[in-house]
Amino acid sequence: MTVETTDTVIVGAGQAGIAMSEHLVQMGIPHIVLEKDRIAERWRSQRWDSLVANGPAWHDRFPNLEFDDVTPETFPPKERMARYFEEYARMFDAPVRTGVEVTRVRKCEGKPGFIVSTSKGEIEAQRVVAATGPFQVPSFPRIVPEDAGVTQLHSSAYRNPESLPEGAVLVVGGGASGCQIAEELRRSGREVFLSIGEHYRPPRRYRNRDYVWWLGVLGKWDEIKTTPKKKHVAFAVSGYDGGHTVDFRRLGNMGVTVLGMTTACDNGVITIADDLRANLLEGDRAYLDVLREADDYVARNGINLPPEPEAWNIEPDPACVTDPVLAVDLAKENIGTIIWATGFKFDFSWLQVDAFNDDGTPFHKRGISAQNGIYFLGLPELTNRASSFIYGCWYDAKYLATHIGVQRNYDAYENT
Structure with missing residues (x-):
C-alpha cells in the first residue's frame, strides 16, 4: 500500500x-x-x-x-x-x-x-x-471521594448555571476560569464558595490602557525586565462582563464565600488551609507592583495618560476574610456541585x-x-x-x- x-x-x-x-x-x-x-x-x-x-x-x-x-x-x-x-x-x-x-x-x-x-x-x-x-487533559486533585454525594466536574465541562444540579456550588481554583465561573454563578443567584491559592492578580486596565499593553511596554511578555515569576501560580485576569480587574474581596462583598486552598475531605467535610489572607496579600503585592511600574514608565517617558488614583484603593475585607472559613460541610451548606478550575496536564x-x-x-x-x-x-x-x-x-x-x-x-x- x-x-x-x-x-x-x-x-x-x-x-x-x-x-x-x-x-x-x-x-x-x-x-x-x-x-x-x-x-x-x-x-x-x-x-x-x-x-x-x-x-x-x-x-x-x-x-x-x-x-x-x-x-x-x-x-x-x-x-x-x-x-x-x-x-x-x-x-x-x-x-x-x-x-x-x-x-x-x-x-x-x-x-x-x-x-x-x-x-x-x-x-x-x-x-x-x-x-x-x-x-x-483536565487535571484536578482527587480530594473529594466520588461517593461524597455531590456532582464533581472540571471547568472544561461547565456550560452555564442552569446546567448544574440545584444547590450551592464550590469552585476550586483562583485563576481566570475559577473567578469568572464563580462570579457568573453568584450573579445567577447561586450560593457560591470559591477556594483560591496563591495567584498573580494584575489590573485589567490602568490609566486608559489594557493590561496586555502594559505587559508589552513594561517588558513582561518577554520577561527580560522583571524578576522571574513564580511557576504554577494562577493568573487571575479575565475579559468577563466587558473586562474588569479580578478582585476576590469584591467577590466576597457581593456574597461569594472566598476560601483558602482546599486540602482534604473527610466524611463530607472539606478542610481549608488558613492561607486566604496571605494569598490575597500576595495578589495585592503583584497588583500594586504593576501600578507602580506603570506610573514610573509614564513619568520616565513623558506619556500623556490620565492618572487613576482610585485604582490604588483596595476594597475592605469581607467577613470571609476577617473570619476565614476553615472547614466546609458539603451537606450543611447544601453544596450540590464542585467545579474544579484547576488546569490541565x-x-x-x-x-x-x-x-x-x-x-x-x-x-x-x-x-x-x-x-x-x-x-x-x-x-x-x-x-x-x-x-x-x-x-x-x-x-x-x-x-x-x-x-x-x-x-x-x-x-x-x-x-x-
Missing part, C-alpha cells in the same frame, strides 16, 4: 497549528495540518457558554487579520474566536484535514523521518509539529519518540525538541510568557518555521 508523504505534519488546528501552517505556506514548505475535530474546536465545545477572550480584539489576534465585526477594545466571545481561526485558515488556504485523529507518531526505521498513524491511514513526514496546545502518549523528560513533559529549547525533527508549539513558557497566548504562539511558530527551513537546507545538501 502506498504511504502518503510530506515534509511536515502539524498535529492540531487550533491557534498554534494555524499559525504554524501560515509560516510554512509562506516559505513554500509542503505540509499537512491534522485535526481530529474542527478548527479551534476547544473554543466551541470545551469551554463554558459565556467565555470570552482574555485580551481585547486589537491584541488577541494574529498580525495579518483584524476582527471585522467587533471593536478593538471588545473581548470577543468564544464562537467568534473559533470563527476567526477558520477565517484565518481560509485566508491562506491552509491544508487542514479535519476529522483525522493522530493515534501514533514513531521514528522511521533506517532512514530519516516519522510514520504518523491516523484514523485515516499513515503519513510519512520528515518533521512533526505537536501543536495540541496546553489544554489537553499534558498527554503526549501518541508521540512515541525520544523527546520527553522522565515526568513526561517535553524536553525542548524554544520548541525544538531533543528528537531531531520533532517540534512543540503553543505550550506555556515555550519561549516566554506570551507563548500560550494567541499573539505569542504566532511568533513562536515563525521561529520554528525558520528552523525547519534551515534543516531542509541541510537535508538538501546531504542528498546532493
Whole structure:
C-alpha cells in the first residue's frame, strides 16, 4: 500500500497549528495540518457558554487579520474566536484535514523521518509539529471521594448555571476560569464558595490602557525586565462582563464565600488551609507592583495618560476574610456541585519518540525538541510568557518555521 508523504505534519488546528501552517505556506514548505475535530474546536465545545477572550480584539489576534465585526477594545466571545481561526485558515488556504485523529507518531526505521498513524491511514513526514496546545487533559486533585454525594466536574465541562444540579456550588481554583465561573454563578443567584491559592492578580486596565499593553511596554511578555515569576501560580485576569480587574474581596462583598486552598475531605467535610489572607496579600503585592511600574514608565517617558488614583484603593475585607472559613460541610451548606478550575496536564502518549523528560513533559529549547525533527508549539513558557497566548504562539511558530527551513537546507545538501 502506498504511504502518503510530506515534509511536515502539524498535529492540531487550533491557534498554534494555524499559525504554524501560515509560516510554512509562506516559505513554500509542503505540509499537512491534522485535526481530529474542527478548527479551534476547544473554543466551541470545551469551554463554558459565556467565555470570552482574555485580551481585547486589537491584541488577541494574529498580525495579518483584524476582527471585522467587533471593536478593538471588545473581548470577543468564544464562537467568534473559533470563527476567526477558520477565517484565518481560509485566508491562506491552509491544508487542514479535519476529522483525522493522530493515534501514533514513531521514528522511521533506517532512514530519516516519522510514520504518523491516523484514523485515516499513515503519513510519512520528515518533521512533526505537536501543536495540541496546553489544554489537553483536565487535571484536578482527587480530594473529594466520588461517593461524597455531590456532582464533581472540571471547568472544561461547565456550560452555564442552569446546567448544574440545584444547590450551592464550590469552585476550586483562583485563576481566570475559577473567578469568572464563580462570579457568573453568584450573579445567577447561586450560593457560591470559591477556594483560591496563591495567584498573580494584575489590573485589567490602568490609566486608559489594557493590561496586555502594559505587559508589552513594561517588558513582561518577554520577561527580560522583571524578576522571574513564580511557576504554577494562577493568573487571575479575565475579559468577563466587558473586562474588569479580578478582585476576590469584591467577590466576597457581593456574597461569594472566598476560601483558602482546599486540602482534604473527610466524611463530607472539606478542610481549608488558613492561607486566604496571605494569598490575597500576595495578589495585592503583584497588583500594586504593576501600578507602580506603570506610573514610573509614564513619568520616565513623558506619556500623556490620565492618572487613576482610585485604582490604588483596595476594597475592605469581607467577613470571609476577617473570619476565614476553615472547614466546609458539603451537606450543611447544601453544596450540590464542585467545579474544579484547576488546569490541565499534558498527554503526549501518541508521540512515541525520544523527546520527553522522565515526568513526561517535553524536553525542548524554544520548541525544538531533543528528537531531531520533532517540534512543540503553543505550550506555556515555550519561549516566554506570551507563548500560550494567541499573539505569542504566532511568533513562536515563525521561529520554528525558520528552523525547519534551515534543516531542509541541510537535508538538501546531504542528498546532493
